[in-house]
Amino acid sequence: MFGEDLLIIQKEFDGFSDTRERLDLLALDKKGNIVVIENKLDDTGKDVVWQSLKYASYCSSLGKEEIRGIYQDYLRKCGSEDSAEQHLSDFFQCDYEDIIINKGTNQRVFLVAAMFRKEVTSTVLWLMNYNLNIQCFKVTPYQNGEELFLDIEQIIPIKDAEDFTIRIAEKGKDESKIETQIATRHVIREKFWNELLKKMNSKSDLFRSISVGKDNWIGIGAGISGVAYNFVVTKDGSRIELYIGTPIRQRNKEIFDFLYSRKAEIENNFAQEITWSRYDDKESSKLHTSVTGNYFEEDQWAELVDKMTDIMIEFHKATHKYLREYRAH
Numbered sequence: 374m375f376g377e378d379l380l381i382i383q384k385e386f387d388g389f390s391d392t393r394e395r396l397d398l399l400a401l402d403k404k405g406n407i408v409v410i411e412n413k414l415d416d417t418g419k420d421v422v423w424q425s426l427k428y429a430s431y432c433s434s435l436g437k438e439e440i441r442g443i444y445q446d447y448l449r450k451c452g453s454e455d456s457a458e459q460h461l462s463d464f465f466q467c468d469y470e471d472i473i474i475n476k477g478t479n480q481r482v483f484l485v486a487a488m489f490r491k492e493v494t495s496t497v498l499w500l501m502n503y504n505l506n507i508q509c510f511k512v513t514p515y516q517n518g519e520e521l522f523l524d525i526e527q528i529i530p531i532k533d534a535e536d537f538t539i540r541i542a543e544k545g546k547d548e549s550k551i552e553t554q555i556a557t558r559h560v561i562r563e564k565f566w567n568e569l570l571k572k573m574n575s576k577s578d579l580f581r582s583i584s585v586g587k588d589n590w591i592g593i594g595a596g597i598s599g600v601a602y603n604f605v606v607t608k609d610g611s612r613i614e615l616y617i618g619t620p621i622r623q624r625n626k627e628i629f630d631f632l633y634s635r636k637a638e639i640e641n642n643f644a645q646e647i648t649w650s651r652y653d654d655k656e657s658s659k660l661h662t663s664v665t666g667n668y669f670e671e672d673q674w675a676e677l678v679d680k681m682t683d684i685m686i687e688f689h690k691a692t693h694k695y696l697r698e699y700r701a702h
Contacts, residue, residue, distance in 0.1 A: 374525050375483065375510065378403055380464045382444035382457075396428040399443070405465070405474045406481050406506075407432045407440075413486035417493045421484060422500070425507075429480045437474045468589060468607050470558070481506045487513060489528065497529055559587035562606065565668045566591055569604060569678040577686050592616065595696055600628065602689055604681060605661075606668040611677065613685050614661035615692055622656045629658040631699045632692065643691035645684055662688060 383399040398410035409428045411421060435443070445457035458469045465472050482505075484497070489509060497507050509529035515522040566585035573580045579602070580593055592603035599619030605612045615632075617625045629651050632639065640647055645662040652658050664684060666677035 374523070375508075376527070378464075379408060380460070381447075382440065383447045386443070388443060394427070394431075396425075396432075399432070401440075401461075401464070401474065402481065403465070404479070405472065405476060406479045407435065407475045408481045408483060410483040410485065413484075415486070416488045417484065417486040417490055419490060419492055421486070422493055422496045422507075425482045425484060426505075429482050432475070433478065433480050435475055437472070440474050470608060471589070479506065482508070484509045485512055487511070494529065501529075561669060561671075562589060563587055564671075565606065565674060565678075566604075568674050569681060572678045573682045573685070576682055579686070579689060595693065597628070597696060597700060599625075600696070602685065604685065608669070611664040611666055611668060611681060612661045613664065613681065613688050614659050615688070616657065616659045618657035625656060625658050626651065626653075628696075628699060629660075631702075632660065632695055635695045635698075639691050639695065643687055645688070660692065 379400040379402055381398055381400050384397065385395045386399045387395045396409055397412045400408040400410060402408055407429075409425055409432060411425045411428070413421060441457050441461065444461070448455055448457055448460070461472060461474075462469045484493070484507065486509075489511060494509065497509055500507060507529065508527060511526045511528045513524045513526075515524065563585055570580055570583060570585060570591075580591070583591055583593060585591065589607060590603045590605040592601040594600070595602055595615065597619065599617070601616050601618075603614045603616050605614055617628050619625055619628075629649075633649060633651075636649070643662075648661050648663075650659050650661065662684065664677070664681050666673050666680065668674070668677060
């Protein structure tokens with residue numbers, strides 16, 4: 374409804390030291406910024422800006438592990454046994470170790486109400502001159518018989534938030550440590566990919582045109598835009614995958630289902646176990662197979678790249694002709 378993807382990580386949050394105040398909703402945006410959402414059923418009241426600024430200041434000091442714990446507690450309250458770490462990885466589409474959350478002074482505030490008092494809008498506009506990141510949404514309900522509708526209108530636009538610091542000295546140390554670890558991983562990955570491509574190019578021309586980067590994956594197109602064969606490495610292991618991520622969700626599921634209808638033939642021509650992940654609740658789908666080995670251990674690289682390249686060649690051979698069939702059908 375706010376026009377962007379947000380991950381709700383807590384509601385009625387009261388985990389502030391020395392105060393029992395509660396904020397309505399706590400969320401993360403796709404850039405890892407904290408979003409404080411204050412909902413008022415009718416009139417904003419005169420103190421909503423001050424209230425929301427307090428909450429944003431309290432949240433400014435939350436570190437990555439604190440946020441993970443807050444989200445895990447929320448999942449538990451909702452009756453879910455899912456891992457908060459995995460949900461965060463899925464939301465940000467990267468390894469948990471690579472995620473930077475609530476960095477610096479980019480906390481955001483959303484005010485939601487049916488009516489905004491002039492003193493509220495005036496104060497928000499004045500604060501925006503100081504680059505405080507606030508958005509105001511006017512919500513109007515409508516009823517048609519038994520059906521209810523909400524019209525949501527952003528009445529005050531967004532500006533980037535910066536230079537607002539409260540209780541973040543310790544969090545800054547944590548961020549610095551995480552960024553150092555990420556930089557180290559990037560260097561290791563780049564070296565590892567160079568070794569893998571050297572081995573791959575000695576066996577096959579599949580990845581001949583690929584250059585290495587710092588991401589935890591490298592891939593080639595599979596002949597359909599948005600579909601790719603990828604090498605992927607994480608702290609928990611490595612995998613070979615056929616990623617199906619065209620811009621059209623329905624087409625992704627159609628491609629997956631077409632391949633799945635040939636599951637017996639594909640698996641008969643491939644020695645490894647394949648995991649078939651249709652992901653009904655996501656845009657993309659994929660087929661993947663795991664490879665044992667730790668890319669952080671350089672003394673394991675020779676064995677690991679040998680296995681990964683052999684498996685990729687066989688995986689490509691077992692699946693690619695069916696992708697050609699799909700294109701032709």
